Amino acid sequence: MIQLYNVSKIYPNGVKALNDVTLHIKKGEFVFLVGPSGAGKSTLTKLICREELPSRGQVLVNGRNVARMKNRDVPHLRRKIGMVFQDFRLIPNKTVYENVAFALEVTGASSKEIKKVVPTVLRMVGLEKKAGMLPAHLSGGEQQRTSVARAIVNNPVLLLADEPTGNLDPETSWELMKLFLDINRRGTTIVMATHAWDIVDSMKKRVVALSNGCIIRDEEGGVYGYEC
Amino acid sequence: MNVNTLKYYFRESTRSVLRNSWLSVASVGTIIISLLILGSSLLLVLNVRHIVSTVESSLEITVFLEDGLDEEALKRMEEEIKFVPGVARVEFVTKEQALEDLKESFGDKADILSGLEKDNPLPNSFRIKTSEAEMVPRAARQLEKLEGVEQVRYGQGVVEKLLSLTHWVRIWGSLTLVVLGAAAVFLIATTIRMSVFARRREIGIMKMLGATNFFVRMPFMLEGMMLGLAGGLVAALIIYFGYLSLLNKVAVTLPFIQLVNDPQTLYRVLGGLLGLGFGIGAVGSAISLHRFLRV
Numbered sequence: 001m002i003q004l005y006n007v008s009k010i011y012p013n014g015v016k017a018l019n020d021v022t023l024h025i026k027k028g029e030f031v032f033l034v035g036p037s038g039a040g041k042s043t044l045t046k047l048i049c050r051e052e053l054p055s056r057g058q059v060l061v062n063g064r065n066v067a068r069m070k071n072r073d074v075p076h077l078r079r080k081i082g083m084v085f086q087d088f089r090l091i092p093n094k095t096v097y098e099n100v101a102f103a104l105e106v107t108g109a110s111s112k113e114i115k116k117v118v119p120t121v122l123r124m125v126g127l128e129k130k131a132g133m134l135p136a137h138l139s140g141g142e143q144q145r146t147s148v149a150r151a152i153v154n155n156p157v158l159l160l161a162d163e164p165t166g167n168l169d170p171e172t173s174w175e176l177m178k179l180f181l182d183i184n185r186r187g188t189t190i191v192m193a194t195h196a197w198d199i200v201d202s203m204k205k206r207v208v209a210l211s212n213g214c215i216i217r218d219e220e221g222g223v224y225g226y227e228c
Numbered sequence: 229m230n231v232n233t234l235k236y237y238f239r240e241s242t243r244s245v246l247r248n249s250w251l252s253v254a255s256v257g258t259i260i261i262s263l264l265i266l267g268s269s270l271l272l273v274l275n276v277r278h279i280v281s282t283v284e285s286s287l288e289i290t291v292f293l294e295d296g297l298d299e300e301a302l303k304r305m306e307e308e309i310k311f312v313p314g315v316a317r318v319e320f321v322t323k324e325q326a327l328e329d330l331k332e333s334f335g336d337k338a339d340i341l342s343g344l345e346k347d348n349p350l351p352n353s354f355r356i357k358t359s360e361a362e363m364v365p366r367a368a369r370q371l372e373k374l375e376g377v378e379q380v381r382y383g384q385g386v387v388e389k390l391l392s393l394t395h396w397v398r399i400w401g402s403l404t405l406v407v408l409g410a411a412a413v414f415l416i417a418t419t420i421r422m423s424v425f426a427r428r429r430e431i432g433i434m435k436m437l438g439a440t441n442f443f444v445r446m447p448f449m450l451e452g453m454m455l456g457l458a459g460g461l462v463a464a465l466i467i468y469f470g471y472l473s474l475l476n477k478v479a480v481t482l483p484f485i486q487l488v489n490d491p492q493t494l495y496r497v498l499g500g501l502l503g504l505g506f507g508i509g510a511v512g513s514a515i516s517l518h519r520f521l522r523v
Contacts, residue, residue: 079438089433093247106439111232
């Protein structure tokens with residue numbers, strides 16, 4: 001699903017974000033990326049969705065080398081990747097329904113398809129009754145569930161989450177994790193960068209720990225601690 | 229591209245116009261003002277050109293002749309005049325005809341001239357038209373040298389001034405049009421850039437969701453085109469009705485001034501404003517989006 005071979009990333013301002021990282025993630029896996037701020041977690045997710053290009057090494061997603069990908073193919077890659085962020089990134093003047101439908105609209109889906117799929121996904125994340133509300137009128141948890149609904153409405157092969165529980169209280173965070181597990185069980189690969197040690201420790205999934213741009217630990221059923 | 233996507237483009241651009249209503253009003257206002265200035269300058273230039281060409285076409289040289297020339301001499305003179313470079317038409321006016329013309333121009337007060345028939349003081353003359361207005365001064369100098377000519381009149385000085393005025397009006401008029409056109413495009417590009425800037429987060433989200441550049445750009449392009457078209461329409465209407473009322477006023481108060489009033493020219497100006505508004509919107513959006521949108 002995702003293969004990184006000797007990937008380094010140095011930003012134009014000289015910051016070394018990743019250093020010779022090699023990582024393989026199989027289809028259907030649930031992987032936590034942990035590490036202190038500045039360890040390179042976000043850079044890793046940005047390389048996968050080609051928001052950034054590697055300075056060295058190769059990044060393969062779903063069998064395609066993203067570094068060599070033509071600009072016009074990038075949108076098609078991103079349609080296969082659902083993304084969830086700490087700050088939700090919802091469009092404030094669109095309703096819950098419109099925000100979710102938007103992910104389908106950008107792919108050129110027909111209105112018939114949108115009308116069929118969006119209510120199903122909203123039901124799945126438990127927001128069918130809030131479909132007509134604007135994001136500003138929702139709680140943090142509801143906003144994040146909207147962004148998850150938007151991320152999965154295209155049936156992505158991969159869900160990338162960058163600190164999705166960062167702005168949520170513990171209870172809401174757990175609800176979100178249950179949703180993620182549900183999505184993962186349907187076959188979607190999930191890569192989640194997080195600081196939520198309690199979640200990582202109790203979910204017993206694969207944990208990749210980064211520090212100073214290097215992978216310092218990679219274990220199945222791992223725990224959060226990243227000191228070595 | 230399916231129907232839903234097309235509907236999306238129109239829905240989004242209309243919504244954006246309405247949501248950012250103040251910005252939209254400002255953009256349309258800018259376009260209206262630019263196009264009003266542009267349209268009025270255009271009409272001014274067209275009218276100055278029209279008036280100048282009317283005056284130019286009525287410019288003629290009058291060659292007053294000495295008394296006592298016989299018919300043969302007159303015929304010879306006419307031939308000689310026809311050979312002067314630039315001369316297009318020559319008309320012989322007898323002294324009797326000249327008096328009749330004078331009487332006609334006096335209208336009701338023609339009585340003043342009665343009694344002059346017996347001892348007509350007016351000379352015979354040739355009325356001469358040149359092929360180009362610019363030829364008048366040179367032709368007049370040549371005509372002065374002919375034998376039997378008493379005096380040559382063509383409104384000395386006035387013609388030269390008029391011609392130099394025409395020249396400057398043409399140069400400055402065209403220059404103003406170019407500068408104003410560029411200013412309008414620049415203003416719209418800035419306005420659209422502000423609109424794009426205000427929605428940069430949304431653009432980022434669209435790209436994250438896998439929208440193509442074309443998909444992201446289209447609603448903004450349409451928004452610019454709609455604003456441009458709206459501005460062009462309002463400007464065209466204001467110019468149209470404003471010009472009609474000007475034509476009416478001038479026809480009543482300054483009947484001797486002939487303004488451009490053929491409908492085809494007017495509709496061309498109005499259509500041009502409409503098209504220009506549309507074009508300004510499209511070009512402005514395109515410039516802003518080109519600078520803002522890269523995958």
